[in-house]
């Protein structure tokens with residue numbers, strides 16, 4: 001009994017010392033941070049710093065220069081740099097910069113250690129095995145799924161017109177979101193969500209996905225927030241309601257079933273000749289998960305380099321989270337831009353109609369120059385992610401291409417950063433930088449892609465001289481997938497319909513959320529939406 005008391009007392013003393021030490025660290029941090037003399041916005045809130053302004057931070061660089069600091073949680077300094085050399089250094093140095101706990105807050109319990117959140121060797125191993133599944137040849141094979149689902153969406157909107165008359169007022173974001181969910185289900189793991197089917201049955205996985213994401217249980221709850229301050233708390237389990245726990249279990253069971261079925265199918269492939277037609281069709285599945293499992297089972301991969309079942313399973317929610325709302329919102333912003341520039345909509349339609357098929361190949365889609373320019377300009381001006389965060393895991397010196405002047409007037413050609421400091425990668429600010437794109441950087445001008453400015457050549461983005469898919473070894477693995485999906489969508493939609501905004505363009509703003517959804521200033525309480533007036537396009 002006495003021994004138990006001594007253990008408990010020692011534990012309580014250890015916790016008290018740890019808390020005191022953390023508190024002293026927090027209080028002293030602003031006075032010792034190596035970023036403390038950088039210019040930046042003032043903050044009057046010790047707890048949240050400038051975090052509530054971060055979504056509007058794209059013009060900070062114009063105010064304070066490309067490299068600045070702002071206040072993060074608990075008075076900490078966060079480095080914000082739009083300097084292309086600094087970004088190149090950070091994005092290509094994954095040993096020194098990782099995704100911080102803060103950026104994992106909303107999704108970590110859900111996606112597990114899939115490609116999005118894995119770090120270090122585990123990430124490199126997953127990426128090596130997964131890269132081939134996202135290559136051009138593999139995406140070419142998926143183009144038919146993108147076009148079929150885009151056509152299904154036109155049918156849903158046409159039936160709404162038949163019911164309500166023309167033009168019909170339709171929330172295009174809702175339809176696009178269902179379409180991209182169906183696509184990621186089929187192209188990701190040959191799973192039919194069937195969410196576009198208005199007469200469809202309830203879908204277990206779709207419901208579980210909505211429960212987990214709609215519940216806020218994965219959001220920034222107070223407990224999760226405290227875990228940032230006191231990391232040992234992460235060893236305590238996060239409860240969540242019974243409904244959310246059930247939804248997690250359903251998703252896990254479905255994921256496991258899919259992985260098991262695909263493994264069996266691959267093992268049976270050698271016997272394909274003896275299989276019936278249905279089984280043979282299944283054995284030819286070309287979805288991302290099948291390709292990944294196949295690559296993982298390849299005899300040329302040493303056993304030590306193979307992914308575990310747990311790692312493979314984690315890719316199912318990873319694809320859902322990373323590949324669904326990003327593409328639907330990007331396409332919604334493309335329709336927004338085309339509806340306020342009707343002459344561009346007409347030009348795009350004419351280009352797309354000149355192709356005499358409803359089902360072009362990926363290569364035919366890629367040969368449409370204005371479609372390509374519209375997609376590039378949409379992703380530059382309206383990237384689905386505004387920012388991302390990294391944490392310095394070691395003290396580092398970051399080189400700058402443009403020297404920065406600190407608040408004492410001293411000039412620096414580098415920034416020193418302390419281990420544990422956060423770095424904001426400002427995707428939107430770089431994409432909209434007037435220094436890079438010129439004075440018209442905030443305008444939607446697809447023709448600018450005819451001649452890319454020299455300054456844009458230095459942007460360390462993986463695609464299109466922009467940061468929308470990020471750069472370095474943690475850039476978006478699915479960028480080819482989403483580009484072809486967006487092309488298939490726009491191709492099909494502008495050939496079928498004419499789009500007008502149903503509200504004044506000033507009413508549509510980017511919602512402050514991880515993915516930038518359109519929302520109406522006049523109806524913020526209704527959540528994200530993009531209402532449009534749609535009428536069928538009458539071909540001559």
Ligand code: HEM
Nearest residue numbers: 115116322323326327330388468469470474476477478482
């Ligand atoms: C317009 C559509 C998309 C955009 C703008 C986009 C953007 C991004 C960005 C910015 C990142 C880096 C995030 C960070 O590190 O903080 C990322 C990572 C990732 N994306 Fe995408 N994405 C899109 C579509 C997709 C699709 C369709 C898929 C899958 C089918 C996908 C799968 C992933 C994965 C797995 C990662 C993690 C990569 C890694 O850490 O190695 N994305 N994406």
